[in-house]
Amino acid sequence: MDYLLQLATSPEAWVALATLMLMEIVLGIDNLLFISILTNKLPVEYRGQARRIGISLALIMRLALLSSITWLAQLRDPVLSGFGHEFSWRDIILGGGGLFLIYKATSEIRHNVDPNPQPEKTVGKVAMGFAAAIFQIILLDMVFSVDSILTAIGMTDHLPIMVVAVVFAVMVMLFASGPVADFINRNPTVVMLALGFLLMIGMTLIADAWGFHVPKGYIYVAMAFSCAIEGLNMLMRRAHDRRMAREAARAAEEERHDTAQRAS
Numbered sequence: 001m002d003y004l005l006q007l008a009t010s011p012e013a014w015v016a017l018a019t020l021m022l023m024e025i026v027l028g029i030d031n032l033l034f035i036s037i038l039t040n041k042l043p044v045e046y047r048g049q050a051r052r053i054g055i056s057l058a059l060i061m062r063l064a065l066l067s068s069i070t071w072l073a074q075l076r077d078p079v080l081s082g083f084g085h086e087f088s089w090r091d092i093i094l095g096g097g098g099l100f101l102i103y104k105a106t107s108e109i110r111h112n113v114d115p116n117p118q119p120e121k122t123v124g125k126v127a128m129g130f131a132a133a134i135f136q137i138i139l140l141d142m143v144f145s146v147d148s149i150l151t152a153i154g155m156t157d158h159l160p161i162m163v164v165a166v167v168f169a170v171m172v173m174l175f176a177s178g179p180v181a182d183f184i185n186r187n188p189t190v191v192m193l194a195l196g197f198l199l200m201i202g203m204t205l206i207a208d209a210w211g212f213h214v215p216k217g218y219i220y221v222a223m224a225f226s227c228a229i230e231g232l233n234m235l236m237r238r239a240h241d242r243r244m245a246r247e248a249a250r251a252a253e254e255e256r257h258d259t260a261q262r263a264s
Contacts, residue, residue, distance in 0.1 A: 017161050020152055024169030026220060027151060030201050031058060031144040032173050033194050034101070036181035037108065038133050046130050051177045054137035059170040061145040066152075066162055075146065090146060091209040097143025098205030104136070105198040112192065143205070193230050197223055 039050040075093070078086035087095075148169075152162045184190050200222070204214045 013158065013161060016158070017165060020161060020165035021168050023151060024148060024165050025172050026216070027144070027148045028058075028169050028173045029220070029223075030198075031055075031140065032177060032180060033184075033197055034104075034140050035137055036177065036184050037191065037194055037198070038104075038136060040181055040185045042130060042133055047181065048178065050130060050133050050137070051181060052174065053134055054141065055170060055174045055177060057134075057138055058141045058145060058173070059167065061141050062149055062166045062170065063163065065145055065149040066159065066166065075150075085211055087209070090150065091211075093143055093146050094205045095209030097140060098202040098209065100136075100139060100143075101198050101202030101205065105195045105202065109192065109195050109199075112188070112195075147205075187234065189233065190230060193226060196226075 035051055035054045039047045039054070042050055075090040076088050078088050079092075080087050148166070149162075152165065184194055200219065204219060207214055
């Protein structure tokens with residue numbers, strides 16, 4: 001109790017908590033994008049349930065990892081070597097997750113650009129099974145959870161701060177998942193942009209597994225810039241649609257006026 005009271009009255013602890021909350025929310029963007037794209041393949045009535053289950057599993061995994069910090073720290077110890085590099089369990093998990101992300105992103109891109117897509121009733125293609133979606137969410141939850149918790153351990157030594165930050169970030173993901181998934185589903189170009197992000201994230205995970213660390217700031221700045229450009233494109237398309245609608249209405253009005261004059 002004295003320990004918790006000391007943390008609650010420490011300005012340094014509050015700064016660490018705020019910083020870690022922000023960092024966990026940013027790290028959760030990757031997970032949220034994957035869950036949104038994956039659950040949008042399900043029938044409408046199952047999407048919300050799948051998102052809630054996926055994000056709840058992410059919270060459970062993160063809390064389970066936090067409860068075994070000593071074991072988690074050992075994930076950085078080398079377990080095998082090859083190609084002039086020593087690999088730890090963390091490297092293997094991140095590399096496997098990166099390969100899986102690249103596979104899923106390229107599969108979805110291929111489906112979206114296929115001029116002759118399969119019918120929506122095809123099992124495992126468009127109308128993906130609920131259990132298959134949850135299984136894939138669990139796989140990526142494990143990868144993102146390891147990355148998230150190792151980041152948290154590197155920022156603070158206080159377990160209560162880590163727990164609060166992780167729970168807060170997952171709650172933000174839970175509330176944001178519906179609007180984000182709906183927005184992605186309504187805008188096909190945003191779907192391709194999100195799949196491009198997943199490809200980039202997969203490549204950075206593989207690079208990290210091989211010892212080439214790419215600062216997360218570079219990745220998220222690139223994502224923010226791409227989103228800003230896509231936002232401008234969306235505004236341009238809407239302005240074009242409004243302009244075309246006004247021109248069509250004006251042409252229809254002129255035609256009615258000409259018809260009325262000829263009738264008189």
